[in-house]
Amino acid sequence: MSYLSTTDFTEDEAFVDRFQRTMKGDLDLSWLDEPRERVGCRPENPRRGLTFRDLDVGGYGFSEMPEVIRKNRSFAPRGAALADGLPDLQADVNRKSEVWAYNVEGYYEEAMTRQWNATTDIPWADLQAHELPEDIGKAYAQLLTFLTEVEMIATDVPAKWLGRLNADFFEVKNFIATQAMDEARHAEIFRKRALSTGWGLMRASAHNEFNLKFLRDADSFAEASLTLHLQAEGMVLTLFRFSEYISPTEGDKKLFRLVMQDEARHVGYGMQHLKWVLDHYPERREAIHRHLDEAENFVFGAVYATEVLEPFIILAGKGLKKENVAEGIRITMAFNLKQTDEYFERLAKCGLPERRDRSRLWKATEMARQSMASAA
Amino acid sequence: MGYFAETDFFEDGQLIELLNQILAGNLTLEWYRVDNVRARAVAADPRRGLTYADCNLGQYGYDDIPELVRNRNSMAARGSVLPAKLPDLGYTINRKSDVWADGVVVLYEEAKTRRWAPAVDVPWAELAARFDRTREAAMAQLSTLLAEVALVAMEAAARWVFSINQEFLELKSFLCAQMIDEARHVEAWRKRALVSGEGLGRASVSAEQGLKELLSAETYPEASVGVNLLLGSFVLAACRALAALADTHADRRLAVLSMQDVARSVAYGTAQVRYHLAHQPARAAVLAEYLDRTEHTVLGIFGSPEFLEPLVLLAGRGQQPAARARGGAFARRWFATAVEEYLARTAAAGLAAREERSRLARLVRASAA
Amino acid sequence: MPPSFPSVEFFEALRREMREERERFSRLGFFDTTFGVRVLDAGDRPAEFVLTFEVFDCVAVEDRRSARPRDFVLEGPLAAWRAMLDNIHALGAADTAHSVNTLTHFGESLRVCYDDPDGHDKLYRFAESIQEFFDLASRVDFTYPDGSRPPARHTPLERSAP
Numbered sequence: 001m002s003y004l005s006t007t008d009f010t011e012d013e014a015f016v017d018r019f020q021r022t023m024k025g026d027l028d029l030s031w032l033d034e035p036r037e038r039v040g041c042r043p044e045n046p047r048r049g050l051t052f053r054d055l056d057v058g059g060y061g062f063s064e065m066p067e068v069i070r071k072n073r074s075f076a077p078r079g080a081a082l083a084d085g086l087p088d089l090q091a092d093v094n095r096k097s098e099v100w101a102y103n104v105e106g107y108y109e110e111a112m113t114r115q116w117n118a119t120t121d122i123p124w125a126d127l128q129a130h131e132l133p134e135d136i137g138k139a140y141a142q143l144l145t146f147l148t149e150v151e152m153i154a155t156d157v158p159a160k161w162l163g164r165l166n167a168d169f170f171e172v173k174n175f176i177a178t179q180a181m182d183e184a185r186h187a188e189i190f191r192k193r194a195l196s197t198g199w200g201l202m203r204a205s206a207h208n209e210f211n212l213k214f215l216r217d218a219d220s221f222a223e224a225s226l227t228l229h230l231q232a233e234g235m236v237l238t239l240f241r242f243s244e245y246i247s248p249t250e251g252d253k254k255l256f257r258l259v260m261q262d263e264a265r266h267v268g269y270g271m272q273h274l275k276w277v278l279d280h281y282p283e284r285r286e287a288i289h290r291h292l293d294e295a296e297n298f299v300f301g302a303v304y305a306t307e308v309l310e311p312f313i314i315l316a317g318k319g320l321k322k323e324n325v326a327e328g329i330r331i332t333m334a335f336n337l338k339q340t341d342e343y344f345e346r347l348a349k350c351g352l353p354e355r356r357d358r359s360r361l362w363k364a365t366e367m368a369r370q371s372m373a374s375a376a
Numbered sequence: 377m378g379y380f381a382e383t384d385f386f387e388d389g390q391l392i393e394l395l396n397q398i399l400a401g402n403l404t405l406e407w408y409r410v411d412n413v414r415a416r417a418v419a420a421d422p423r424r425g426l427t428y429a430d431c432n433l434g435q436y437g438y439d440d441i442p443e444l445v446r447n448r449n450s451m452a453a454r455g456s457v458l459p460a461k462l463p464d465l466g467y468t469i470n471r472k473s474d475v476w477a478d479g480v481v482v483l484y485e486e487a488k489t490r491r492w493a494p495a496v497d498v499p500w501a502e503l504a505a506r507f508d509r510t511r512e513a514a515m516a517q518l519s520t521l522l523a524e525v526a527l528v529a530m531e532a533a534a535r536w537v538f539s540i541n542q543e544f545l546e547l548k549s550f551l552c553a554q555m556i557d558e559a560r561h562v563e564a565w566r567k568r569a570l571v572s573g574e575g576l577g578r579a580s581v582s583a584e585q586g587l588k589e590l591l592s593a594e595t596y597p598e599a600s601v602g603v604n605l606l607l608g609s610f611v612l613a614a615c616r617a618l619a620a621l622a623d624t625h626a627d628r629r630l631a632v633l634s635m636q637d638v639a640r641s642v643a644y645g646t647a648q649v650r651y652h653l654a655h656q657p658a659r660a661a662v663l664a665e666y667l668d669r670t671e672h673t674v675l676g677i678f679g680s681p682e683f684l685e686p687l688v689l690l691a692g693r694g695q696q697p698a699a700r701a702r703g704g705a706f707a708r709r710w711f712a713t714a715v716e717e718y719l720a721r722t723a724a725a726g727l728a729a730r731e732e733r734s735r736l737a738r739l740v741r742a743s744a745a
Numbered sequence: 746m747p748p749s750f751p752s753v754e755f756f757e758a759l760r761r762e763m764r765e766e767r768e769r770f771s772r773l774g775f776f777d778t779t780f781g782v783r784v785l786d787a788g789d790r791p792a793e794f795v796l797t798f799e800v801f802d803c804v805a806v807e808d809r810r811s812a813r814p815r816d817f818v819l820e821g822p823l824a825a826w827r828a829m830l831d832n833i834h835a836l837g838a839a840d841t842a843h844s845v846n847t848l849t850h851f852g853e854s855l856r857v858c859y860d861d862p863d864g865h866d867k868l869y870r871f872a873e874s875i876q877e878f879f880d881l882a883s884r885v886d887f888t889y890p891d892g893s894r895p896p897a898r899h900t901p902l903e904r905s906a907p
Contacts, residue, residue, distance in 0.1 A: 002598075004589055009672040015582065025702075027685045038574055039575050040571065043501070055567065089588070115491050119424065124419050170566075181553060184552035196416065201457070204462065313398075314403075
């Protein structure tokens, strides 16, 4: 049986009595005189409307929020008067630096206004007018199969943590909710596009499924966010940009531009969260490195995901003939290097420049770069 | 850290060999040669775009999902070709009729198109110069309570998403739509309180106790009937009341836009019970027993002084005795109507005889006597 | 000749106006419902109309003979409908005291009739679209059965109740 309220309200005579008297206009009104911080928030920029940043006032705001939330363990909105008897939400995460990110409130507002619709915002009729040749069609359907498979890990994992965060971190909870919706939309758009090509869905990606398990089973929100938002989504962002570049039609380019917007927001949160952690909780540095060691192991192992690598080669080279494949390999390897470079660049910008020195992925990338340079 | 890969890939000679082969132009193309099922999804109604209903094709479609999902424990896209070894991602909800609802795909598509953004879709500036302190204090208190409710509704959807098998993609997507709907309500009600000039009101002990009981339901069908149908019915009624009592376009719009979102959740909750009981008729007794012991929570929430007293003040338009009497009459009627409509939904969902069993109905009768 | 309320011609006029505002209605989102409008004392018997909405459009306006199942019916005396339409016409859109939700809230002015709660709940799922549809009456020149017309538009536009 689940949690039970401290009283059964329909059997609680005092409660029912008060309820019935209220409905006769006999009011207690003690809530009216509850001491509180009286504020009248206004939009700073009327064109932007009333934002969370406009609500960053006094005790209601996020700026004044302490590192450790000691008082509010309930569902009470931050700054509301707390009474004895409020239940315990059983939040596991009560330390701001576990979850917070610079500009999280901005990312949330942006997400709310930039929700697009996979059903109506893509020119489906135009896309379907384009018949893709077999090699391109199958390669593209395979890429889309991979993308629809992996997207909702970034729904499941943050959603798992949402209810475990202290209620005072509602800006983060709200951001997680927008990410959940973004990722559902991504799973949707890639699935729909695959099914609209006429080729159907292709093969699931075993290696990437094990990577998803690694992401799902993270022990803490901070670990989950590091590998999901920053490492995984950072690399996916570069992948979306590459996919836009190699897209077979204008409609597909639009598709990747739209998903790219969402992904960039998630990566932004990931980066700003890491910065916040390193600024406020520097002793986490070593744990972060250890977690990235294993995350990068999965990244390196992605060679086994030939159902991802080879479609890229075919799409980039525009076919299966020997010369197409050679060109596709050249372009795809350049993309892989770029993807890795951007990942380390993000880490450096967030305050982890030493990552390159201890990363086996970086060493392997450098060897590959040298090897390509000698072959050229 | 929870899970480690079976292999240290940096030490894996086979991986290097594979990479070298690919770089030499020897693609494996194993995926290229899979024996998959070809399909072409086409928009049945171009005005609507390409919906999930259009993708309901053969083994790719949601109609093809079996009642019990076995051997599908990864995030592999439904209908895709499965390689030999896939991990078990630990889903614990694998029975379609525990989560599914006819029309959930329609509700998902509707949720996406009917999105709104509180920052810009409510004319907040209209609320800037409000001088009725009692009214604004009442709105601030109501908004505080509704923000508490919205937070729990958001967490309720989030709590289950992780555990639900990915085969139920469209249903999980609808839960994501619910999450963003409720995030929007957390935001909107907080903004309403903080624009009032009064600040936030008092967190409600009875409401939060009731909300925690609803949130901690042990099974998904119980959670859904509790949060979507039971709680949702009353939140919907609250939004309707606030829209009816609004004296500004801003407050009317805030309440109506919220109402739309909540009505979708109520529709899903009703349809989910119907589907559940159509496939698991023996569960009717279980859900009935759950509601028997859980309905009291909405009294704790909507009978709380933090909800009911502000409603009385708003409806009566003041604090004088005549105003309070007017407001009290409104609140009585509001509660009775909310219970009546909730019971109509439970009946439509297949939970017969709820009216006789419901302690809420008994309370309404006792209050009328 | 201007249409009379209530009549199929009146609702056809609203339908035409809705087509002109396609952008606005599409931003509100999918609008999928069939509902009835019943005016109780417009003549020998109640006048009933069936309005069908799909995607972003009003796709059909029919009279009582329509076989389409109604999700719900908005019903009320002519005086109540007139009060709403007069308000819409004067202000450009209903004020808070004359919105569909307010008028139907406890069923004192207009009532919501339904067989199935799912149908009933569509009134709330599509509330803003339904309201904006009725608000289009502000652009239509129409008469009432007694030959009178709704009031001319006030200036300035006032949406909030006094």
